[in-house]
Amino acid sequence: MSIPVEANISLVDKHPADDLLRADRFPHILCPGCGIGTVIHTYVRAIMESGVDPDRHVCVSGIGCSGRAAGYVNVDSYHATHGRALPFALGIALHKPDLVVTVISGDGDLTAIGGNHFIHAARRNINLNVICINNFNYGMTGGQTGPTSPKGARSPTAPDGNQDHPFILPHLAHAIGASFVSRWTVLHVRQFQEAVLRMMEKDGFCFTEVLAPCPTSFGRPNNFAQGLHEMEMYRDRCHIENGVSRMSDLQIDIMDPDWPIIVGNFVDVERGSYGEHA
Amino acid sequence: MSIPVEANISLVDKHPADDLLRADRFPHILCPGCGIGTVIHTYVRAIMESGVDPDRHVCVSGIGCSGRAAGYVNVDSYHATHGRALPFALGIALHKPDLVVTVISGDGDLTAIGGNHFIHAARRNINLNVICINNFNYGMTGGQTGPTSPKGARSPTAPDGNQDHPFILPHLAHAIGASFVSRWTVLHVRQFQEAVLRMMEKDGFCFTEVLAPCPTSFGRPNNFAQGLHEMEMYRDRCHIENGVSRMSDLQIDIMDPDWPIIVGNFVDVERGSYGEHA
Amino acid sequence: MVKLHAARPPPTPRLLSGARFMQGDHACAEGALAAGLDFFAGYPITPSTEVAERLSDRLPAVGGRFVQMEDELGSIAAIIGASAAGARSLTATSGPGFSLMMENIGLAAMMELPIVVVNVQRASPSTGLPTMVGQSDILQARWGSHGDYGVIAYCPDSPQECFDLTFEAFNAADRYRVPVFVLMDEVVGHMAERVVIPEPGILSIRVRKGPRQPPGKEPFLSYAPDDDLVPPIAHAGEGYKVHMTGLTHDERGYPITDAGVHHKLVTRLVDKVRKHADQILMTEEFMLDDADTVLLAIGCTSRSARHAVRMARAQGRHWGLLRPKTVWPFPSDRVRELAASGRVRQFVVPEISLGQLRREVERLTRMPVINITHAGGAMPTPEQILEAVES
Amino acid sequence: MVKLHAARPPPTPRLLSGARFMQGDHACAEGALAAGLDFFAGYPITPSTEVAERLSDRLPAVGGRFVQMEDELGSIAAIIGASAAGARSLTATSGPGFSLMMENIGLAAMMELPIVVVNVQRASPSTGLPTMVGQSDILQARWGSHGDYGVIAYCPDSPQECFDLTFEAFNAADRYRVPVFVLMDEVVGHMAERVVIPEPGILSIRVRKGPRQPPGKEPFLSYAPDDDLVPPIAHAGEGYKVHMTGLTHDERGYPITDAGVHHKLVTRLVDKVRKHADQILMTEEFMLDDADTVLLAIGCTSRSARHAVRMARAQGRHWGLLRPKTVWPFPSDRVRELAASGRVRQFVVPEISLGQLRREVERLTRMPVINITHAGGAMPTPEQILEAVES
Amino acid sequence: MSIPADDRVQVRFSGVGGQGIVLMGRLLGKAAALYDNKEAVATQSYGPEARGGASRSDVVISSQPIDFPFVTEVDVLVAFFQEAYQRHRGRLARGGLMIVESDLVKPEHDGTEICPVPATRMAEDLGRKVVANVVMLGYLVGRTGVVSRESLEEAIRTTVKAKVVPLDLEAVEAGIQLARTHQQQKADEAAAP
Amino acid sequence: MSIPADDRVQVRFSGVGGQGIVLMGRLLGKAAALYDNKEAVATQSYGPEARGGASRSDVVISSQPIDFPFVTEVDVLVAFFQEAYQRHRGRLARGGLMIVESDLVKPEHDGTEICPVPATRMAEDLGRKVVANVVMLGYLVGRTGVVSRESLEEAIRTTVKAKVVPLDLEAVEAGIQLARTHQQQKADEAAAP
Amino acid sequence: MDLSRAQVPHGLVHVIAERCKQCDFCISYCPVDVLEYSEDTNSKGHHFPVVAAGKEQACVFCRFCDLICPELAIFTSESQADASDG
Amino acid sequence: MDLSRAQVPHGLVHVIAERCKQCDFCISYCPVDVLEYSEDTNSKGHHFPVVAAGKEQACVFCRFCDLICPELAIFTSESQADASDG
Ligand SMILES: Cc1ncc(C[n+]2csc(CCOP(=O)(O)OP(=O)(O)O)c2C)c(N)n1
Ligand SMILES: Cc1ncc(C[n+]2csc(CCOP(=O)(O)OP(=O)(O)O)c2C)c(N)n1
Ligand code: SF4
Ligand code: SF4
Ligand code: SF4
Ligand code: SF4
Numbered sequence A, B: 001m002s003i004p005v006e007a008n009i010s011l012v013d014k015h016p017a018d019d020l021l022r023a024d025r026f027p028h029i030l031c032p033g034c035g036i037g038t039v040i041h042t043y044v045r046a047i048m049e050s051g052v053d054p055d056r057h058v059c060v061s062g063i064g065c066s067g068r069a070a071g072y073v074n075v076d077s078y079h080a081t082h083g084r085a086l087p088f089a090l091g092i093a094l095h096k097p098d099l100v101v102t103v104i105s106g107d108g109d110l111t112a113i114g115g116n117h118f119i120h121a122a123r124r125n126i127n128l129n130v131i132c133i134n135n136f137n138y139g140m141t142g143g144q145t146g147p148t149s150p151k152g153a154r155s156p157t158a159p160d161g162n163q164d165h166p167f168i169l170p171h172l173a174h175a176i177g178a179s180f181v182s183r184w185t186v187l188h189v190r191q192f193q194e195a196v197l198r199m200m201e202k203d204g205f206c207f208t209e210v211l212a213p214c215p216t217s218f219g220r221p222n223n224f225a226q227g228l229h230e231m232e233m234y235r236d237r238c239h240i241e242n243g244v245s246r247m248s249d250l251q252i253d254i255m256d257p258d259w260p261i262i263v264g265n266f267v268d269v270e271r272g273s274y275g276e277h278a
Numbered sequence C, D: 001m002v003k004l005h006a007a008r009p010p011p012t013p014r015l016l017s018g019a020r021f022m023q024g025d026h027a028c029a030e031g032a033l034a035a036g037l038d039f040f041a042g043y044p045i046t047p048s049t050e051v052a053e054r055l056s057d058r059l060p061a062v063g064g065r066f067v068q069m070e071d072e073l074g075s076i077a078a079i080i081g082a083s084a085a086g087a088r089s090l091t092a093t094s095g096p097g098f099s100l101m102m103e104n105i106g107l108a109a110m111m112e113l114p115i116v117v118v119n120v121q122r123a124s125p126s127t128g129l130p131t132m133v134g135q136s137d138i139l140q141a142r143w144g145s146h147g148d149y150g151v152i153a154y155c156p157d158s159p160q161e162c163f164d165l166t167f168e169a170f171n172a173a174d175r176y177r178v179p180v181f182v183l184m185d186e187v188v189g190h191m192a193e194r195v196v197i198p199e200p201g202i203l204s205i206r207v208r209k210g211p212r213q214p215p216g217k218e219p220f221l222s223y224a225p226d227d228d229l230v231p232p233i234a235h236a237g238e239g240y241k242v243h244m245t246g247l248t249h250d251e252r253g254y255p256i257t258d259a260g261v262h263h264k265l266v267t268r269l270v271d272k273v274r275k276h277a278d279q280i281l282m283t284e285e286f287m288l289d290d291a292d293t294v295l296l297a298i299g300c301t302s303r304s305a306r307h308a309v310r311m312a313r314a315q316g317r318h319w320g321l322l323r324p325k326t327v328w329p330f331p332s333d334r335v336r337e338l339a340a341s342g343r344v345r346q347f348v349v350p351e352i353s354l355g356q357l358r359r360e361v362e363r364l365t366r367m368p369v370i371n372i373t374h375a376g377g378a379m380p381t382p383e384q385i386l387e388a389v390e391s
Numbered sequence E, F: 001m002s003i004p005a006d007d008r009v010q011v012r013f014s015g016v017g018g019q020g021i022v023l024m025g026r027l028l029g030k031a032a033a034l035y036d037n038k039e040a041v042a043t044q045s046y047g048p049e050a051r052g053g054a055s056r057s058d059v060v061i062s063s064q065p066i067d068f069p070f071v072t073e074v075d076v077l078v079a080f081f082q083e084a085y086q087r088h089r090g091r092l093a094r095g096g097l098m099i100v101e102s103d104l105v106k107p108e109h110d111g112t113e114i115c116p117v118p119a120t121r122m123a124e125d126l127g128r129k130v131v132a133n134v135v136m137l138g139y140l141v142g143r144t145g146v147v148s149r150e151s152l153e154e155a156i157r158t159t160v161k162a163k164v165v166p167l168d169l170e171a172v173e174a175g176i177q178l179a180r181t182h183q184q185q186k187a188d189e190a191a192a193p
Numbered sequence G, H: 001m002d003l004s005r006a007q008v009p010h011g012l013v014h015v016i017a018e019r020c021k022q023c024d025f026c027i028s029y030c031p032v033d034v035l036e037y038s039e040d041t042n043s044k045g046h047h048f049p050v051v052a053a054g055k056e057q058a059c060v061f062c063r064f065c066d067l068i069c070p071e072l073a074i075f076t077s078e079s080q081a082d083a084s085d086g
């Protein structure tokens, strides 16, 4: 079916990437302007360009809006419990080392409740590609403060604004030994897709933090009521610096309008992934 | 009672630090040559010199040989479950902010099962002093490989030698925002005691890794069959570098006889501890 | 030197006295505040999040401490630690988080540190239906941690009871030094009704039994029980130099590897609740005096059951409701009594679980037990109860 | 491109056939190897550590994967993931670790991914007596995760049975797609006895029921059960593009927020075990034919019980032993049958717990139940059993 | 379900997230339970599918204790949105009242009595679109008397931010006025031959 | 505890960590269970207090199935160390045999038959101190016949590293020789007036 | 080099209207402002992108609208038409 | 400065024999080799440190033996005796 009901547009009902989507589940449950959809999109594009049979790709998520990613991609996909996407994926990756296992989950899932698995999977250099969708809050449960929430950000559990110091995720990933570390935003789709492709082709623990708008839960109380507002902020404030040397410079303060946000591919080293030695 | 049964020694039955010990429980259960006893010793010395009433000192441990520390010091002391010493201590420290709460526990307790609380307590800059006794293994359960075990170290669960990359604990502590970060060995008793004193007087999350021999579990299969052997190795190979700049230089490979081990006080910054802002 | 935490002046009162229209989760938070809550640590999870959200605002405003932790393992450990320092402490969660708390619930039991844990039950197992109702964590609340230990669990059936029983929960925790659960369900947690909060001075907060000796020379025995099996408690910073451990310990609190000591200790932990069941138990009896058919139901399900009783009575049938407000300890004696009365013919147990409550009733009587179950997401309606009994 | 993991050539055989003198923990490891174990993930804990230690050496040597994880939460998640990829997977722990696994045991139940969890029970609750025996995780094994679900649990009473029942456990897990537990106790785990391991070809490993359609166009329904209530399974990498979630899901595996679907799904999860209890149940009956006194005991305690039966028989008394090798499902029908036989006068339940097993027996009969309990650290001796019954 | 005869009234508000649906339930319930000396229970739908999507809140009001807290059938349905109208109209009791946001809902002609309320436009006229829900509440109260106007106003005063109160009260007034007009029309129609 | 009459023999090895106490139990149990066609159960003490401290292992041997796996009283106690001797001597059955490392244990004269074995010195004479435990096992077997010498040797051959076997077998021999000597002395004493 | 013969890529825009949630991304970030919202709405009430009047030939087939769309509701295909300005 | 009158600190060694586990730390790290093992053993069979023959006046009261001892089994006190070498 391809019914151009309006003269100046071709209305269709199938997207070229649909074979890699569970298209019958679209439109997905994510909010208008939510960046997670773009991440799903980027991931399936990367699969298409990876040169690896989709049957050899596996996607694992935890719980959260970001964690819904696994449910929309048409590869073997698993939606583990909150925080356990990484060890679940580890089980798959170590039992079937010929599979390309990608974990897509949220900042809360991977670095709050799942933080321990994160540091240990990286330390061991398990052959996993990890996309951490950082929307600065727990979107799914209504926007509570999380470990990446900026100082001062308001939330239902921080009515006076968050006073905790957020993680600098690439710094952390580097300190625990990840083989590949990058940060992008969903606005940087092309570079982000390149990073995902690099992770797919690279052995060992690869990590990309992707900043994504959550207009509903994070945005509303923090002056980004629409996804586009946060996108505009990224357009204005992001600087690309590949291979940055001082990881602590990667601190983000999105509440401060003058704060530059550094994105880029920061680390890409060979360490010998887990099990290689055997 | 002070019976000099041998002419050239004064035999006594009380130590000047005994008031700060649960002396009726001595000798403790730790093995001959185990470095944990020295850490307990250093901690009670630091209490004596802290100028803070012992009634305001609290000690919290998790499970493990190192975790037995809390049971030997005569201050309010708690022996939490494995991995939960930090959040247990957090509960005390935040409810009674006038107490000086010190967590003494093992590398396994704090950075294997307890790793998530470690990174988050540091991130939030909770006002805690953390002494991580790193003996490169799980002593209590018989010497299995842990997250700080050196590459190549043999253990009951790594019969062919450990192939995982160990954590660089000061690097990790720095990346997650600890206010004070140091590393010493039990041989460096004086500097170690200074570091503990500094932690006691400083606000926020303070962290000291102390390398300690475990002759029974780690030493036997790895050529340090006696505590003294590991102490000798520290004497030969440790370099003091306060304020080291490249945290990744702090990597330890104790299996490599030529590898220099850097010890020192690395980080001492002000960040505003948790709750300060309230 | 350690800086003292400058407590904010309390701008709002602890007790929001008067009638309010409130959801159960919020009423639960207010009940905790009324009971003197000092410390809350939690991790958000539907459908309990509103408890935390309300406390994030209210608790600091009355001088207490609200901490959002990294996970439920940390939350439960933090409230046990705070309790060790003397705080009335609380966490709130739902099934998945409750499961993660199981290990440290055993620690609280073993250290005898009073804590209150709210579990707003949702449809389970696993992630299940996060936004929909369940009542199938009942047996988990009793048996979910390894080993034997004693617990107390309340099941409110309305926002008002969320307030009342959360308040009770703190008193019971401090009285018996056991973990106390408020087993809510998503329906009572999310429904709003009138909640009347008493004026100051009406509710009486039980004070923990402290040492009867001054701190100092004599070593304080943290685990020397009084005749009521409950030892007095000394907190961090009070000068008693206590030691507490999850290992089997002697009266001083020191670890000891001895089967006899273990048996005595654990038996006492269980007996603390078992032997005080009379004092702890709370039930509602509705039209039970002349009933030949006894409905036994908890939480939101009891509302359908109560209505079914009304409907049956309207039809001239002799139905009654026994509602455990404390599901642990279970009102076993009362059930046995009813079974032995000669009058009662049958028990009817509607529940949002596949027979957890039924097992308890079955253990106590050989009488027919009609079990109306739903695995979760919906509650048995009054009509379904009537129909099930008729058929 | 991803490099393939170069598997080591297997230098030692999977089956160490013949008679060996072996502790229960090691026999358990060998039973798992015999059952085709592919993947082990664990975290050391007394008294189960020897299972892991043996497998760290043996499993890689036969081409399998041994991973020591950062904690028990990771361990259980990893073996579920490995199972999703088709591995026969195992973890081993003890009480505190078992408690930490509770949440993800629910996930395995909900995703219907077969796993085997060994729990070598020690004296509990909490840290308890790590090196000493306990049997008080029995009810936790059944009810420890939130919600309703079905599980199978074996209780070996000797190193030989540690081998045999661990082997069985894998077959049962794959047959019913439920979490299966081997509930050992410290005594059987640490005692060494003769263990006879069969020659190759004797033991038959059940193969998981796979899809009956080729991968490709037709979407595969991961959760469309056959008549036996168990759906066929497709694994990661097999081309079926499965989706699995801990949320309530439809037959395709997709999340769905619907109470009816939830009820049907969870009922099936429970019924898979309930309706196959006959096939799953394993018991030993010892001198039960003419018994008027039935001892019911599991694990190491049953050894004392068996001896007590011998002693009683030597005195001319009619005692017998019913030993559940599967404590879940519980041999309820057999207990009811015995109770209804007219011959049996009383049940005697010795256990290393304060009455967990007794509750099960009590649920099934109104007959007197003599309960001989120890909280942990020691097991009731044959003489204590005799004395308890006499008095 | 047949409930023993009482004066139970069951109201459903339905729309999409952001329309203040949940607040409507809370205000109505509060008015009944605290200021009208009635029993009232308010419930609402939750769920990931509610994220920016469908939103629903229900209120049961009675002079008797309310055991079963959910609506069994709907006596008054307020539909703020086409999809909401479609989804819930089947639950309306015989003789029930259907109130629709008349600019957003195109009701079908199935015999049900339809009350068209251009609440959003009316709210815009008052100066703030967001008070459309209060306009609707005013209408509902004016039309059904399920709670008194005073109680509704008191519920508003004790719930919303002080600076919003005057506008909200205006919105109530606007709703009630429209209800009066409609009632009058209805009376006129009934009176007409 | 009274066990129905059978030929149950209960042996306890006691000493400190590092003396090979656990291995002794395993070897004796294995010899009985695998090569002597008997039933045997070996158990051992665990615990943090065993860390470098007391170590104990027990073996029960019988021709009948062994239900209760622990020693109920000790028929043969092997004490490698003074403290071990003190701790366990009370468990020795009437008529039980007490074997002590005679250089490390100073037994008290309480009527128990004491077998003094300078196992460590004998092992040193054989060239390696660590085989003291095997010397002791040899003595035990020579003295009690609880398992056959062949079975013990087979247990050793199938358990220890191949290169250690010859020395271990020498140690068995040395122990057995001493047992013979002691047996002879005892016979002589009995024969003497 | 004959610039007049260089082929400027030229794209054709396709939209799956039912998927669109009107997030604005494609419209805001089209480098040549090809897109604008439809008059109509889809069944959820969202306006979806259409090619603005007069922009029928403007698309440079950069694919950014496609890549950025969180709903996979829009994509472009390379037009057959030769875009040389000849 | 009159060196002959400078007071060299001088220490007296105290040992809690029952606590010692013979780890060697104090003996190995005494900067002036004051200590050696006793002939006797304590009840656990450990030899404990004593002052070596001829070293009675050698302790410089550096306290290292004390600080390093994992068993808190040894400490030193400052001797009253004037250690000036006069
Ligand atoms: C054990 C457990 N605790 C808590 C929750 C509730 N929960 C679900 S998702 C979530 C946070 C999700 O945050 P994030 O991973 O950042 O995902 P987002 O929704 O922001 O994309 C929480 C706390 C849960 N499902 N399980
Ligand atoms: C939940 C849980 N898992 C595992 C254990 C077993 N366990 C006790 S201590 C320990 C490791 C201790 O290592 P570390 O903290 O380094 O202390 P050490 O003994 O080396 O001083 C382990 C795994 C436990 N007690 N609880
Ligand atoms: S709540 Fe936030 S993260 Fe979740 S779907 Fe909506 S916008 Fe996305
Ligand atoms: S096992 Fe190691 S860490 Fe534990 S007490 Fe002995 S030497 Fe110390
Ligand atoms: S492909 Fe590029 S130029 Fe064409 S419509 Fe999309 S964004 Fe605009
Ligand atoms: S980017 Fe996609 S969802 Fe957003 S407006 Fe464009 S087509 Fe619609």
Ligand code: SF4
Pocket: H019, H020, H021, H022, H023, H024, H025, H026, H027, H048, H049, H065, H068, H069, H070, H071, H072, H073, H074
């Ligand atoms: S340091 Fe202490 S334990 Fe070690 S030998 Fe010296 S006195 Fe003994």
Ligand code: SF4
Pocket: H011, H013, H029, H030, H031, H032, H033, H034, H035, H058, H059, H060, H061, H062, H063, H064, H065, H066, H076
């Ligand atoms: S105080 Fe110093 S000099 Fe004196 S004995 Fe001790 S280590 Fe030696």
Ligand SMILES: [Mg+2]
Pocket: A064, A066, A106, A107, A108, A133, A134, A135, A136, A137, A138, A139, A146
């Ligand atoms: Mg998030």
Ligand SMILES: [Mg+2]
Pocket: B064, B066, B106, B107, B108, B133, B134, B135, B136, B137, B138, B139, B146
């Ligand atoms: Mg350690």
